[in-house]
Amino acid sequence: MEFVNNIDQSRFEFHTETGAFAIANYHIAEKTLYIDYVESPPELRGTGAAGKLMNQIVEFAKEKNLSITPICGYAASWLRKNTK
Numbered sequence: 001m002e003f004v005n006n007i008d009q010s011r012f013e014f015h016t017e018t019g020a021f022a023i024a025n026y027h028i029a030e031k032t033l034y035i036d037y038v039e040s041p042p043e044l045r046g047t048g049a050a051g052k053l054m055n056q057i058v059e060f061a062k063e064k065n066l067s068i069t070p071i072c073g074y075a076a077s078w079l080r081k082n083t084k
Contacts, residue, residue, distance in 0.1 A: 003056040012060070014053035022049040024057060024075070033057070033066040035075040054078045 004013040015021040022040040026033060035057065040050045054075065061068050070076035 005060065012053060012057055014049055014056065016044065016049060020044050022053045024053055028066065031066055033061050033068050035068065035070045035072050037072045038074045050074065051078060054082070058083060
């Protein structure tokens with residue numbers, strides 16, 4: 001599994017060994033990472049791929065000293081449940 005920051009498309013990607021990947025579209029303004037949309041293809045739904053992607057996004061934000069503002073409902077819910 002691999003986490004990719006696809007800067008050209010403004011999205012994070014979580015690639016699985018099957019070749020399928022979950023995505024999170026984002027944009028950064030000043031010191032805030034906005035998560036616009038998170039999606040997993042049907043074959044990855046229920047596998048935890050989107051949650052693993054979110055974990056990597058949180059780590060990325062910490063490394064870059066960015067706050068996170070979720071626009072996407074999934075991202076907002078995940079952050080409430082999984083971060084302090």
